[in-house]
Amino acid sequence: MKQPLAYVHPEAKIASNVVIEPFVTIDKNVVIEEGTHIGSNVTILEGARIGKNCRIFPGSVISGIPQDLKFKGEETVVEIGDNTTIRECVTINRGTAAKGKTVIGNNCLLMAYVHIAHDCVIRNNIIMANATQIAGEVQVDDYAIIGGGTLVHQFSHIGAHVMIQGGSLVNKDIPPFVKAARNPISYAGINSIGLRRRNFTNETIRDIQEIYRYLYLSGLNNSDAIERIEAELPATKERDEIILFVRNSQRGIIRGYL
Incomplete structure (x- = not known):
């Protein structure tokens, strides 16, 4: 269902039951699968691949070109899996020649003002709280939970089932199953509740x-x-x-x- 005040490029491939609210912009070379809901004022740029039953809230920008001076306009993509929720004003940049794509998995929740930079791999069932900022080529494994306002250095790796305290500065890899907290960030036990x-x-x-x-x-x-x-x-x-x-x-x- 497309509102007349939305712009959808004629070459975009949009499933018939996708909901597109007013003032949305969808560029060419975009694929959006069944059941996804695109809120008002969302911008989806060239190279986006969005799965089934996702919800994208107002003000988000998906598949913007990388904020990387090495980017030379190469054809790259953003891949977003099924059942993922992207809240207000989230920005997700597409890949560069380094990996060719930025990947967001299934069943993720990216809260308001999260930024995912180029060539990141964000796997499945991940929660990122408000204003988390993920630099380029970061990997986050399944079921990780990242507290609000966390800043993650480029090339970092966050393991599966990790819990990170809000406001953390992550400049080292965080191994699986642990809690990470304090300043500077350090091991704070295992994530037994999770x-x-x-x-x-x-x-x-x-x-x-x-x-x-x-x-x-x-x-x-x-x-x-x-x-x-x-x-x-x-x-x-x-x-x-x-x-x-x-x-x-x-x-x-x-x-x-x-």
């Missing part, structure tokens, strides 16, 4: 706590802690996910307790 809500067993939660005792409370450096974790703790999906994250970290992981 894990229970997602049906992790008490035994699994205890195992994760033990892994992080080695990493953050043993006095060992990360390499030595990982060696001892592999030697002394049983192999589990969660253990191996944490080990792989720490080993692959390009920026280094956040510090332990001060």
Whole structure:
């Protein structure tokens, strides 16, 4: 359903039951799938790929060109999955030659004034509270929750099931299953409440706590802690996910307790 006061480029591919409110602008080379609702004054620019049953609230700008001086006009995209809610005045930039696309997954909630820069990968079931600012080429894994006003440095990696305190400055990688808080940002325990809500067993939660005792409370450096974790703790999906994250970290992981 398209309002007569909206502009939709004739080459845009819009499913028949998409709701488009007044004063929306939709450019060419845009795809919007079934059941999505586009609020008034939303701007959707070239290269947007928006999934099913999304809600985009007034004032948002999707697929703007990157705020990156290396961008030379190459053809890139923004991919947004199904059932994602994008609140007022969110901005999502498309990719550059580095990765070619910015990705937002399924079932995400991006609250008002969130910014997602070029080439980010924001996976599924993620919540970003108001005014979170994500710089270029950041990866955020499933079920992470980022508090309002958080600033995330480019190339950072935020692990799955992480909870980040509002107002944080994230300049290191944050490994999975933890809470991150304080200034400078540091490990503040594991996200046990979030894990229970997602049906992790008490035994699994205890195992994760033990892994992080080695990493953050043993006095060992990360390499030595990982060696001892592999030697002394049983192999589990969660253990191996944490080990792989720490080993692959390009920026280094956040510090332990001060």
